[in-house]
Amino acid sequence: MKSQRRTKMVAAVAGAASLALLATGCSATDGGDSDGPITLTVTTFGTMGLDGLYAAYEAENPNITIKATNIDTGGNALTDWKTKQAAGAGLADVQAVEEGWLGQVMQVSDTFVDLSEYGADDIKDRWVDWKLAQGTDADGRIIGYGTDIGPEGLCYNGDLLEAAGMPGDRDAVAELFGGDSATWEDFFQVGKDYNAATGAAFYDHSGFVWNAMVNQLDEGYYTADGEIDIEGNADLKSQWDLLADGAASGLSAEQSAWDWGGGKAFTDGSFATFMCPGWMLGVVKGQVEAAGGDATSGWDFADVFPGGAANWGGAFLTVPTQSEHPAEAAKLAAYLTSAESEVAAFQAAGTFPSVVAAQTDDGVTGSSELSTFFNDAPIGTILGSRAEGVTAQFKGPNDAVIQEQVFGPATKELDSGVDGDTAWNNALEVLKNLDLN
Amino acid sequence: MTTMTSPPRPDSGEAKKRSERNATRLTRRQRLSRLDVKASPYLYIAPFFVLFALIGLFPLVYTFVVSLNDWDILSGAGEWIGFDNYVAELNDPYFWNSLFNTMSIFLLSAIPQLVAAVFIAALLDQNLRAKTFWRMSILIPYIVTPVAVAIIFSSAFGEKYGLINNILTSFNIDPVLWKSEVFPSHFAIATMVNWRWTGYNALILLAAMQAVPRDIYESAALDGAGAVRRFFSMTLPSIRPTMIFVIITATIGGLQIFTEPKLFNPTSANLGGAHREYQTTVLYLWDMAFNRGDFGKASAIAWLLFIIIVGIGMLNFWISRKIASTEVKVISKRRAKKLARYRATTAANPTGVPAASVVDEEKSS
Numbered sequence: 001m002k003s004q005r006r007t008k009m010v011a012a013v014a015g016a017a018s019l020a021l022l023a024t025g026c027s028a029t030d031g032g033d034s035d036g037p038i039t040l041t042v043t044t045f046g047t048m049g050l051d052g053l054y055a056a057y058e059a060e061n062p063n064i065t066i067k068a069t070n071i072d073t074g075g076n077a078l079t080d081w082k083t084k085q086a087a088g089a090g091l092a093d094v095q096a097v098e099e100g101w102l103g104q105v106m107q108v109s110d111t112f113v114d115l116s117e118y119g120a121d122d123i124k125d126r127w128v129d130w131k132l133a134q135g136t137d138a139d140g141r142i143i144g145y146g147t148d149i150g151p152e153g154l155c156y157n158g159d160l161l162e163a164a165g166m167p168g169d170r171d172a173v174a175e176l177f178g179g180d181s182a183t184w185e186d187f188f189q190v191g192k193d194y195n196a197a198t199g200a201a202f203y204d205h206s207g208f209v210w211n212a213m214v215n216q217l218d219e220g221y222y223t224a225d226g227e228i229d230i231e232g233n234a235d236l237k238s239q240w241d242l243l244a245d246g247a248a249s250g251l252s253a254e255q256s257a258w259d260w261g262g263g264k265a266f267t268d269g270s271f272a273t274f275m276c277p278g279w280m281l282g283v284v285k286g287q288v289e290a291a292g293g294d295a296t297s298g299w300d301f302a303d304v305f306p307g308g309a310a311n312w313g314g315a316f317l318t319v320p321t322q323s324e325h326p327a328e329a330a331k332l333a334a335y336l337t338s339a340e341s342e343v344a345a346f347q348a349a350g351t352f353p354s355v356v357a358a359q360t361d362d363g364v365t366g367s368s369e370l371s372t373f374f375n376d377a378p379i380g381t382i383l384g385s386r387a388e389g390v391t392a393q394f395k396g397p398n399d400a401v402i403q404e405q406v407f408g409p410a411t412k413e414l415d416s417g418v419d420g421d422t423a424w425n426n427a428l429e430v431l432k433n434l435d436l437n
Numbered sequence: 438m439t440t441m442t443s444p445p446r447p448d449s450g451e452a453k454k455r456s457e458r459n460a461t462r463l464t465r466r467q468r469l470s471r472l473d474v475k476a477s478p479y480l481y482i483a484p485f486f487v488l489f490a491l492i493g494l495f496p497l498v499y500t501f502v503v504s505l506n507d508w509d510i511l512s513g514a515g516e517w518i519g520f521d522n523y524v525a526e527l528n529d530p531y532f533w534n535s536l537f538n539t540m541s542i543f544l545l546s547a548i549p550q551l552v553a554a555v556f557i558a559a560l561l562d563q564n565l566r567a568k569t570f571w572r573m574s575i576l577i578p579y580i581v582t583p584v585a586v587a588i589i590f591s592s593a594f595g596e597k598y599g600l601i602n603n604i605l606t607s608f609n610i611d612p613v614l615w616k617s618e619v620f621p622s623h624f625a626i627a628t629m630v631n632w633r634w635t636g637y638n639a640l641i642l643l644a645a646m647q648a649v650p651r652d653i654y655e656s657a658a659l660d661g662a663g664a665v666r667r668f669f670s671m672t673l674p675s676i677r678p679t680m681i682f683v684i685i686t687a688t689i690g691g692l693q694i695f696t697e698p699k700l701f702n703p704t705s706a707n708l709g710g711a712h713r714e715y716q717t718t719v720l721y722l723w724d725m726a727f728n729r730g731d732f733g734k735a736s737a738i739a740w741l742l743f744i745i746i747v748g749i750g751m752l753n754f755w756i757s758r759k760i761a762s763t764e765v766k767v768i769s770k771r772r773a774k775k776l777a778r779y780r781a782t783t784a785a786n787p788t789g790v791p792a793a794s795v796v797d798e799e800k801s802s
Contacts, residue, residue, distance in 0.1 A: 257704055
């Protein structure tokens, strides 16, 4: 017995000693004053087009060194942010945040620096109103500087439409879908005509169409006062019925999003139209090229969108309160979201600027590698026109979970032939099981 | 008593004291060496226990504490709610769904894997040319990182553009929905697991087979036992303890399966398939923690899984104990019979060897 007790004692002492070692080892800090050399960390995700700007900023500010990390997808970036937020350490000085997680970010908005303390009020006129409003929390603190926005236009394959006896010209296509007063009814009607002529599907899968439909509504999955309400949202249900009718008519190509058979679906005529926010243009180009296609694959970009203006995605740059150099970090965030920077980012990655002055800049409206790919479509001008009338919808903390776990399976059911009402009821059942709020 | 009354003899008393002092007061070197003998063994084993306490025991206990709270990933600890998270999980259809998927994938992978591993090991146990080459080559899948395996297999099992469905359709067979139906997806994931682990298990079993004395095989062959009979009656029973080890490790690994289902369809909106067709328990745990942000429930799931694994581990242990004890029982039964026979003969002939020597013999044996 005695020897056993002693064993415990020894183990406890040894454990405590090593814990102490760890604790002291972790507390190393690099406290530097504002004049000395400062290292700022930046975390971005996907293709934000900021990489070229870091070197320019370092050249202008010799005492600043930027350590940038880019995470491959928004989903992984969200996990990364959440984990570090939960741990209370490890976040970058300038942290990119996506519109889709804004509901979660706003839950903990007090862990982000109020940028008004670092001159946000002087520059807040640079953004479109609704973008600034999105980055402002309930107490009126500005916590995020807008980078890009995601106004949605319609990508279409001109060759395929012409083969179906439809116009392939950009303006005529916009007219075909209803021009300025384009509705989803028009969209599905054109789809049915296309399907009757060719027997082929019209759009890639129901999920992206549903996404656009939901984002357009005044109230999505949440009411404006922050309650989840799906069963009682009549607009949502009537859109769902339209979508279900389209899928039942064979308009969906039943593709897996973000996979598309490694891009093959974009080149083998699986579908003729595609929902395209600005940042998606680069994705389409990448997919076509991955499948061996190029500018001759027929893809084009029309200045029309069913149901009016819609926004999908876009990001913000924030400064977490964990940052040891909030003033310098805020300055860098302001630089990265200036008109010149956003033009540069657009040219690099096709991310459409949220800064008003940048939207009409020649660098955005002019031709680029991306516009050449889309049959010389004036991409910047079209996106600018598509951005008019976008309003910010309230996104609750579980918006992304509902989108993925409730309506992800339900839209897949529509694609695989389940009727609309059954799929809708299944979605409500899942929502009940998930027990969200 | 006389010594008490007799006057003290200072000389001898002092000498005694001195000698006592010499016995108790050690030199520094002696004391150090005594400390060394007593304490240093604990110091030598300390690294394991310290590490275990830090990265094993502490997380275990902390997870348990978290599981008793309403704990959100972002806003942190909430109310203390006792075992509500456990009750909620045991009533959650998705938890049971994940357990079913885990068990199904485990059975689909473990059984064919072990059968194949035994068979391969038996082949490698033969007199082959270029032995090392064959042994190395079955281990190659194990060297490949599971992420790479998952990416290649998930591409091959693609529903619309995958290699396997292309081959099936070229033979006019309907394509299989590998990623959206329950059994095909389990089969596909089990294939990845089997591909990776069969060779590893085969090598372990091969080592066990090589430890079986060759002369037993020879005498069995001389007695007319064929290769099949030798395999089933001699090889399999001899590798039983190793078999149990392989089964236990395969169980623990199988119940914690994560990478393969996570990367099987990385673009899926829902982790583990649109309708959670292959969402295993660890995947469900991850979803609960990082997508739905409920750390309390996620910790409860972790503990439930821990209890299940411990339960299955104890079952395995019990079975292996039973197998071991039956062997002992057989031996002791034989010995008891011998002893009884011996006693019977000595009872008939009391002038023979005394009983004590029997006991001695029993002790020494």
